[in-house]
Amino acid sequence: KPAPDQAKPAEAKPAESAAAPAPAPASTAAPENITGYIDFGYRFIPSGNGDFNVYRSIVNLGQGPKLFGAELTYRPNKNSDAAKFFDRLDFSATSWGGEPYNSARVLMTRSGVYDFTFNYRRMDYFNNLPNLANPNLATGALNSQNARDTERRLFDAQLDLFPNSRFSPFIAFSRDAGDGPGLTNFTNVADEFTSNTIFNDAEDVFRAGTHFNTRTFHMTLEAGGVWFHDDQQVLYNGATNYGNVSGPILGVSQYVTADNQNYDASGSTFFSQASLAWTPFSALTLTGQFSFSQPSLNLVYGQSAAGNLLLESQLLAYTGQSATATGTVLKAHPSGTLGMDLRPFRKLRILQSWYTDRFHVSSNALFVQTLTGVTGLFGAGPQPNYATSTANTDLVVSVYNRYQAETFYDLTSRITLRGGFRQEWADAVIPAPDLQLFGNPELGAEHHGTVLSGIDLRLFKGLTAMAEGEASMGHGSVYFRTGMPDSDKFKTRIRYKPLSSLSLSLVQTWMDGSNSLPGVNSTYSARQTSGSLMFAPREGKRISLTLDYTNSYTHSIVPILDPAYETSSNSLYVMHANTAGAWVDLALCQTWCRGAKLSFGGSLMLNNGSLPTNFYQPRAQFMVPLRPRVTWTTEWRYYGYRETLYPVENFNYHLFSTGLRLRL
Numbered sequence: 001k002p003a004p005d006q007a008k009p010a011e012a013k014p015a016e017s018a019a020a021p022a023p024a025p026a027s028t029a030a031p032e033n034i035t036g037y038i039d040f041g042y043r044f045i046p047s048g049n050g051d052f053n054v055y056r057s058i059v060n061l062g063q064g065p066k067l068f069g070a071e072l073t074y075r076p077n078k079n080s081d082a083a084k085f086f087d088r089l090d091f092s093a094t095s096w097g098g099e100p101y102n103s104a105r106v107l108m109t110r111s112g113v114y115d116f117t118f119n120y121r122r123m124d125y126f127n128n129l130p131n132l133a134n135p136n137l138a139t140g141a142l143n144s145q146n147a148r149d150t151e152r153r154l155f156d157a158q159l160d161l162f163p164n165s166r167f168s169p170f171i172a173f174s175r176d177a178g179d180g181p182g183l184t185n186f187t188n189v190a191d192e193f194t195s196n197t198i199f200n201d202a203e204d205v206f207r208a209g210t211h212f213n214t215r216t217f218h219m220t221l222e223a224g225g226v227w228f229h230d231d232q233q234v235l236y237n238g239a240t241n242y243g244n245v246s247g248p249i250l251g252v253s254q255y256v257t258a259d260n261q262n263y264d265a266s267g268s269t270f271f272s273q274a275s276l277a278w279t280p281f282s283a284l285t286l287t288g289q290f291s292f293s294q295p296s297l298n299l300v301y302g303q304s305a306a307g308n309l310l311l312e313s314q315l316l317a318y319t320g321q322s323a324t325a326t327g328t329v330l331k332a333h334p335s336g337t338l339g340m341d342l343r344p345f346r347k348l349r350i351l352q353s354w355y356t357d358r359f360h361v362s363s364n365a366l367f368v369q370t371l372t373g374v375t376g377l378f379g380a381g382p383q384p385n386y387a388t389s390t391a392n393t394d395l396v397v398s399v400y401n402r403y404q405a406e407t408f409y410d411l412t413s414r415i416t417l418r419g420g421f422r423q424e425w426a427d428a429v430i431p432a433p434d435l436q437l438f439g440n441p442e443l444g445a446e447h448h449g450t451v452l453s454g455i456d457l458r459l460f461k462g463l464t465a466m467a468e469g470e471a472s473m474g475h476g477s478v479y480f481r482t483g484m485p486d487s488d489k490f491k492t493r494i495r496y497k498p499l500s501s502l503s504l505s506l507v508q509t510w511m512d513g514s515n516s517l518p519g520v521n522s523t524y525s526a527r528q529t530s531g532s533l534m535f536a537p538r539e540g541k542r543i544s545l546t547l548d549y550t551n552s553y554t555h556s557i558v559p560i561l562d563p564a565y566e567t568s569s570n571s572l573y574v575m576h577a578n579t580a581g582a583w584v585d586l587a588l589c590q591t592w593c594r595g596a597k598l599s600f601g602g603s604l605m606l607n608n609g610s611l612p613t614n615f616y617q618p619r620a621q622f623m624v625p626l627r628p629r630v631t632w633t634t635e636w637r638y639y640g641y642r643e644t645l646y647p648v649e650n651f652n653y654h655l656f657s658t659g660l661r662l663r664l
Contacts, residue, residue, distance in 0.1 A: 034664050036072035036091075040065075041633070041659015050641070050651025051142070053128040058615075059639050060126055061655060066097035068659065086110050100124040115163045120155040125180075131646045135244050142648065143183065145194045150180030169210040172224075177202035186234055186259040190310050191243040193256045195236035203228040207271075219276040226295070227268045234261035240307075249310055250377055252317045256307035262300075267329075269295030287339040294332045299365070301325035311371065316386060319373030327365035334358055347410040351420075354403045361396040400426040406452055418454035418468065448485045449473040462497040484524055487513030501537045506530075521559060528552040544585045546601075552577050554609070575609035596624045602638075612644035623661075634658040 045063045048055070074089040076082035090107040106118040126149050130137055133146035156174035179200040185192035207224025237258045245254065273291035280286075303323040310317055339353040371386040406420030428444040454468030469490040489511045497503040506529075513524045530550035537543065554575040562569045583601035602618035621635045637655040 033075045034072065036070070036664050038070045038072075038662045038664075039068040039633070039659060041068060041657055042066065043655060043657040045653060045655055048651065048653035050653075051130065051649055052651070053126075053142070054130070054641065054649045055639070055651045055653055056126045057129050058641065059653070060100040060124065061637075062098045063655075064098055066095075066099065066657070066659070067093060068657075069094045072664065100126075112162065112165070115160040116158070118155070118157045121153075123152045123154075125150050125152065130648055137646075137648075143194075145183055145185055145192070147183040148180070148199075149182060150178055150199055152176070152178040164213075166213055167210065168213070169208070171208040172206075174205045175202065184234055185244075186236065186256065186261065186305065188243075188254065188305075188309050189312055190249050191245045191254045193236065193241045193243040193259060195234050195241075195259055197235075198233045200232070201228070201230040216279045217276070218278075219274070221274050223270070223272040225268065225270045226293075229266040230263070231265070232261075232263040234259065236260075250312065250315070252308065252310045252377070254307070254309055256305055256309070258307070259305040260303065262302045264300045265297060267295055267297035269293045283343040285341040287341075288337065290334075290336040292332075292334045294330065296331075297327075297329040299325070299327040299329070311386070314386065315377040315380075316371065316383065317375045317377060318371040318386070321369070321371055323367065323369040325365060325367040327363060329361060329363040331362075332360045349408040351406045351408075352404070355401070357398075357400045359396075359398055362394070364391070364393045366391045394431045395429065396431070397429040398426065399428075400424075400446075404452075414458045416456040418452070418456070420452035422450040422452060422470075424448055424450075446483075446485065463495070465492070465494045467492045484513035484515055484522075486516060487511060487524075501535060501539075503534045505532050519559075522557060524554075524556045526552070526554045540585060542587045546583045547581070549580045550578070552579075573610050575607055575611075577605060577607040577609070579603065579605045596622070598622055614640075614642040616640040626660075629663040631661040631663075632658075633661055 042065050043061070043063050069092075071092045072090070074091075075087065076089075078087075086108045088107075088109050091105070093102070093104045095102040096104075101121070101123050103122070104120045106116075108116045128144050128147040128149075130142045130144065132144045134141060134144050154174070154176045156172065158170060158172035160168060160170045162168050179198070182197045182199060183194055184197040186195045187193075204227045205224060207222055209220060209222030209224075212219045212221075236256065240255045240257055242253075242255045247253075271291065271293035273289065275287075275289040277285060277287045301324065303321070305321040306319065308317065308319060309321065335355075335357040337353060337355040340351070342350040342352075344350070366389065368389045369387065374383040374386050375381065376383050402422065402424045404420065404422040406418060409417045411417055424446065426444075426446040428446075430442050430444065449472070451471045451473060452469075453471075455466065457465040459465065467490070469488070471488050472486045489509070491509045492507070494506045495503070496505075508529045510527045511525070515522045528550060529552075530548065532548040533546070535545040552575070554573070556571075556573045558571045558573075560569055560571045561567070581601065581603035584599065586598045586600075588596045588598055598621070600618075600620040602616070604617065605613070605615040607613045617637070617639055619635065619637045621633065623631055623633045625631045635655075635657045637657075639651070639653045639655070641649070641651050643649050
């Protein structure tokens with residue numbers, strides 16, 4: 001509002017105007033507002049011992065300058081130039097500065113006009129455990145033959161126009177890409193030779209569509225395309241590599257001096273999908289979703305090797321190898337689901353759903369191989385170059401269906417009963433096994449049912465309990481050797497909140513499963529009990545406490561073929577673990593120490609199963625406000641890892657970090 005003496009400038013006297021110029025009108029707009037915080041600092045690793053590769057495989061926190069986190073919100077002045085484009089801009093970031101996982105997010109909106117979101121995530125994956133894929137560990141080799149040091153970068157952006165309106169189109173793009181070095185094995189028929197490898201893959205997805213909304217009807221139509229490639233190069237060129245087999249096979253001592261493999265897979269697909277929800281009246285909601293895609297894949301493969309190698313099937317030794325392969329794949333993939341949510345009475349709710357997933361995969365491939373420097377075994381002497389070519393065409397068809405019906409009934413205001421049934425059935429056509437040279441395609445079928453049950457109890461204020469279970473009916477057929485069709489599951493949960501500052505919970509789950517397919521006969525059993533306590537008097541202003549504990553037990557038996565002797569055996573895995581965690585936030589004082597806060601706690605895991613392991617992670621943090629908007633923070637972390645069977649993987653590392661939090 002103009003100042004009073006500015007209300008009628010035309011009536012001001014000339015002399016007075018010359019002597020005292022009128023002040024500029026006061027601004028009526030609210031000031032532009034930037035709020036949020038920025039956490040930054042430095043992490044030190046002053047001491048540590050043990051296998052650093054194992055530390056990186058499990059923890060992988062490094063030292064150096066860090067942006068631990070930031071959240072900023074900008075609301076421009078309504079009369080500013082920025083307000084013409086957006087009325088709110090949010091930015092957040094976590095764990096930047098060489099951390100194994102970091103992210104950033106931008107959200108820009110103009111009310112009723114558009115919403116724009118951008119997300120970025122970066123993940124470093126390092127895995128080099130000495131006991132993983134390392135048959136030479138006993139000889140002192142500490143590098144896994146399947147090591148990885150790769151990086152993944154993911155980002156997605158989406159623009160929604162006229163959000164929450166009746167007609168709301170959108171457009172989006174996302175990319176998932178990864179690359180990095182590693183180790184893998186160049187595989188010959190009778191031996192494996194550790195080689196360097198380079199991974200490189202990417203997938204780009206573009207999609208667009210629209211939302212259509214009314215009071216009773218909601219529909220989304222979407223279409224887009226996917227383009228991807230997955231490349232891997234395996235290479236070795238150096239000293240003689242004798243592989244994993246220490247002695248000669250059929251009188252031939254194998255080795256390579258150079259090897260190279262190039263995998264190049266690329267493809268694309270266009271897809272479309274539609275989803276809808278219709279509520280013709282308050283007691284009934286119908287839903288549906290349908291999607292279709294038909295990806296195509298092109299494969300180009302090349303291989304070469306030099307050294308002294310063996311082809312057992314032909315009783316030949318050779319010094320050089322080259323091979324190429326090409327192939328194409330086409331996969332038609334429709335899927336859909338229908339659902340119903342019916343409330344015929346106030347106390348009764350009925351849910352039904354049907355889901356189908358179908359795919360039809362046709363492929364063809366051509367493989368050509370040439371061996372040079374060929375010598376026959378057992379004194380057969382030099383032989384001409386050996387060349388082979390193999391062409392094949394395969395067809396895989398799978399149809400999977402699932403129907404589920406479930407009923408909820410409020411027996412009283414404190415008791416809700418649940419009951420239902422799930423039926424699954426599937427058929428498949430797959431190529432004959434490789435060892436069956438002239439066999440017909442195999443036909444597979446899967447069929448099994450599951451009974452669902454549950455109860456929810458609201459016993460009295462602050463105390464709730466629930467129990468739910470799934471029980472298989474009979475012994476269903478299955479065509480996946482790794483499937484677990486005959487399984488029973490049960491879960492209970494109790495929550496109690498006697499005070500606004502105190503809450504407790506107890507959860508127990510168990511599962512028993514088996515696969516009775518002839519030749520498989522695998523079993524699986526799991527039990528888990530966990531409890532937690534949270535205590536925060538006066539909303540945690542002075543002190544808060546969190547405790548949790550979990551006891552878990554897992555037991556599985558999977559029949560396998562022992563590769564060393566080609567005899568039947570059982571793979572037994574047992575895990576009996578106890579994990580616990582505690583965290584305390586303590587406000588020290590509000591006067592002389594400027595409202596300092598001390599937090600401490602941590603977690604531990606004790607496992608005495610097939611791989612006895614202990615893992616300790618205590619942590620403490622101290623925060624002191626230096627100024628109204630500046631807080632100094634420092635933190636100590638310890639990671640202690642112990643393995644009984646493989647003590648070479650043990651490590652101990654102390655981490656210290658210090659920094660500032662700036663509040664805007």
